[in-house]
Amino acid sequence: MQPRLSVVVPVYNVELYLDECLESLAAQTFQDFEVIMVDDGSTDGSAAIAEAFAAADPRFRLISQENKGLGAARNTGVREMSPDSEYLAFVDSDDTLPATAYALLIETLDETGSDFAAGNVTRFRSAGHVQSPVHRVPFAATRLRTHVSKFRPLLTDRTAWNKVYRRTFWERHSFAYPEAMLYEDAPVSVPAHYLAESVDVLSEPIYNWREREIGERSITQNRTNPQGLIDRVKSIRMVREFMLARVGDDPMYAEHLKVYDNNALAEEIPLFWKVLPGSDAAYQEAFLEHVGRLVREIGQDAVRALHVPHKLKLYLTVHRRMDELIAQLEFEKEHPGSIPVSGTLHPKADYPFLDPAAPVPDAVLRLDQELRLRSRLDEAAWHDGKLWLSGWAFARQLGAESRSKALKSLILKEKGSRRTVLVPARSHLDPEATVASGAEFRHADWAGFGALVNPSRLRHRGTWVDG
Incomplete structure (x- = not known):
């Protein structure tokens, strides 16, 4: 009987971590799968560990090749899939998965018919697990049958291993990872998001991404290469x-x-x-x-x-x-x-x-959008039938260093119309604005303002209601 899911695991010099990775696959509550381990010319004891798993569990198969890199190893694994498997996933051999990961992803795909499902990711080391920063926004909430054109943060979901692909979708678009280069995930993951009819996004963490503390640093940790x-x-x-x-x-x-x-x-x-x-x-x-x-x-x-x-x-x-x-x-x-x-x-x-x-x-x-207005209203009170408003306001990067550089007016805009009423405002000292701004180069001591709004100026605007 053909397995429903094929999992491709490239293996290269990960003897410190490989046992933990493969054990997390063997422990999946979804049992109808095969694991294709591709030893990419390891020079440590990784191949022996993989071979032992293959001997102990018929769901694990080992393929060996000369070192060609991660993309080539993934492509080899895809070519070695059982001919009738329904789904495809990738796992990096220093990472692990929660026991229910594939059950959750495949149950979702069976229900929705989407082209692939992707799940949230934790970053982990000996101190414990934390939310992966790069997956936080796209996986903050579960979204079924969605698409990157509807939810743009999916553009940042570029990793290969937090997904299960429907095999027909993968083969229809002839996906293959670039070879002989690092950072090969995005040229597949991003086009897949655009080419899919729909995608399922799960907020539940389905993948544990290791931060290596000993041994050779991972590609993503070696930033200055x-x-x-x-x-x-x-x-x-x-x-x-x-x-x-x-x-x-x-x-x-x-x-x-x-x-x-x-x-x-x-x-x-x-x-x-x-x-x-x-x-x-x-x-x-x-x-x-x-x-x-x-x-x-x-x-x-x-x-x-x-x-x-x-x-x-x-x-x-x-x-x-x-x-x-x-x-x-x-x-x-x-x-x-x-x-x-x-x-x-x-x-x-x-x-x-x-x-x-x-x-x-x-x-x-030239500054434009950087001159955001910062403001606060401290008082609104009626005096002799007029509304007194006071507080402070200044442009973020300009501050308000003197009365002449802090001229202000209050503009009242009529709802549903472009018509406005201009109300003069007087500037006054308000050092609290400088404290609130946190500005290092310009203070905002003259950001304070006071303005008196006379309701009689508004009676002929719109529909007046006394009250």
Whole structure:
């Protein structure tokens, strides 16, 4: 009788962890499965451990090959699946699964008919289990028969091993993992989300992702490896190529590409920035070359929508200004959320580390969305039939350093209409605003305001109701 589920487990030099991984598979409450272990040329005792499992449990099979990398080992495992198995899953050989993982995923797919199901993930080490940060948002709630176009956070669900695929879906689209590269998950996981008719998302943790404490560090833990950076950028580029190839046939892919590009700029590239200040020359050169080229490919339209600090880091990257980029990263670490500003009518960021001999364009530095209004209403009281309002308000990055730089008006907008009423407001000292702002470069002592609203000015607006 053919198993319903085939689980592919690539194995390479994981003798410290492999027993625990395979035991968690053997302990699954869903029993109708096979495990295809692919020894990818291990040089430690991993193959012997896998062989012992295969000898003890007929559901476990061992395939051996020369070392070709994780993507190639996964593809080998897929080719070795039993011909009539219904579902496909992948497990990395240093990780584990809760006992009910596959029962939950397959019961869900049997009920919904979706193309694949994906579940939440915990990160674990000897101290215990915590929610995986990269899976927190997409798996915060269970969503059945959903799709990445309906729930965009699924764009960040890029791991291979927290899923069970319907085999017909996998074969219909001829999925295969890229070989001879790191970060091979996304070029399959992201297209799968777009190509699926529907996907099931489960908030229940179904996978335990190990953080290695001894032995060789995992790929995701070795952040300053230049090859890892190069391959991660290549992975992003492969997903972009998948979408670009479909724009002509389906105009929706133009919108999908915009969403993906924004995610690459706003979430993927910042992962490189985190380790850049402590990295070596080889990593920094790989960053400038490959990330800079990727940003140029994505283009200025996507960059313009970002906040000024983000735009500036991308500009410095593209123009290979590494010293200033590292200075900005260190500045932001010391002064989180703060932007030094020059100008009042047309304010722009004015960072002290920028080289005046090579000016950065105003389009990069001009502040707009960064000037968010911060405000608080402290008092609302009636005096002689008029409404007195007082509190404080200021633009986040400009502060309110003097009365002349803190002019204010209160605008009342008529509900359901564009018509407004302008109410003068007087500025006054309110040091509480400076305390609330946490500003390091500009105080907001003159953010205080008071305004008197005369109801007689409003009687001819809309439908007046006394009360």
